Amino acid sequence: MIVCVIGLGLLGGSFALGLKARKTPVTILGVDSNPLHARQAYNRGIADKILSLEEAVMRADLVVLATPVNVILHQLPAVLDKLPANATIIDFGSTKQQLCEAVAAHPKRNQFVATHPIAGTEYSGPEAAFASLLHGKTMIICEKEKSRPASLALVEALCHSLTMPLRYMPAAEHDLHFAYVSHLSHISSFALGLTVLDKEKNQKNIFDMAGSGFSSTVRLAKSSPQMWGPIFTQNRENVSEALAGYIAQLQQFKEAIDAQDEELTKAMMAKANDIRKILG
Template sequence: MNISIIGLGLLGGSFALGLKAKGAPVTILGVDSNPRHASQALAGKIADQILSLPEAVAKADVVVLATPVNTILQQLPEVLDMLPAGAALLDFGSTKEQLCAAVATHPKRGQFVATHPIAGTEYSGPEAAFASLLEGKTMIICEREKSDPAALAVVEQLCHTLDMQMRYMPAAEHDLHFAYVSHLSHISSFALGLTVLDKEKNEKNIFDMAGSGFSSTVRLAKSSPQMWGPIFTQNRQNVSEALAGYIAQLQQFKEAIDARDEEQTKEMMAKANEIRRILG
């Protein structure tokens, strides 16, 4: 099976390495606009060949779009236009509603399976990819009723090969949920990083006092702006709603602390402790 991966970074690269590690009979045809990334993908045995996008699509049984979501939005209709009959197209975008809408009336819409692998790290590029990233993780599939059974079956089989779990949901529901459980946490981490960096301008030793709590909370601030900027833009309505709720909670904490109302802060923290029940 020829799998053409457009975008040879963390997700695209890990997908390729994971399939190879499982012994899947695949040839990976790679496409990347960054020549350095293309060379790294070859050196790291992510890709077996580097081709132009039209060449890779023409030879593909499966095409994976693993580029930033603004690029996926442009590539989806173009790749569907040139997709061979019987081939399947999937994307790894962290937003789904706008992407699905972009090809809703495309004559080859059935060959497209809208997917989102729930996996990642704060690092990017081919050198960040590793074979076990997707193993045991969840693959969200949106609008499966709009995908041809054959295309859906191919994608599901690839997920099974990687030992991934699958969940199915509407695209709008996906974007709403991920605004809260993923996109908001990244904004929070970026904002915390900026806050402490601003303080560091005047207090040069502040990072010497940073413990594991700070490191774990700010970890996501290392994430790629090129990837996350378009996500926030495409999902701006849901992200704005999530931010409004978060800011309101922060304001409540500030007001309670300013008022020296320790009981109020304890009540808020105890309520937040309920997250243990959900996350185990």
């Protein structure tokens, strides 16, 4: 099988390495607008060949769009135009509704499977990719009824080979859920990082006094702005709703602390402890 990976960063690179580690008979054609990333991906064995987008797509059985979501929004219709009749295209975007709407009327819509692997780290680029990133991580597929059976079956088989559990949902439902469980946590981490950096001008103090709690909470603030900025924009309505609820909770904490109402803060924290029932 010939797989064209467009965007040779963390997710695209890890997908390619994961397939190779599973001994899947695959040739990876790499495409990246960044020459350094293309060279790094080739040197690491992520891509077997580096080609132009058009040449790689024309040769591929499967095309993977692993670029930022604003780029995917423009690439998806254009790549579908060039896609061979027997090929399939997937994307790894963290938003789905706008992407699905962009190709809803495309004559090759049924060759597209809208996917989102629930995996990642705070690092980016080909050097951050590793073969086990997707192992055991859930792959969400949206609007599966709009994908032709052969394309859907191919994607499902590859996910099974990577030991990725599958979940299916509408695109709008996906974006609403991820505004709360993913996008909000990234904004929270970015905001915490900004708050501390603004207060603690002496960076040595931050590193000397930061404990594991701070480090784990602010870890996501190291994530790529080029990737996350477009996600917040594309999912802005859901993200704004999630932020409004989060800000209201923060304000309630502030008011309780200002009032020295320790019983209320304890009650709020005890209620939040119920998250254990979900996360274990």
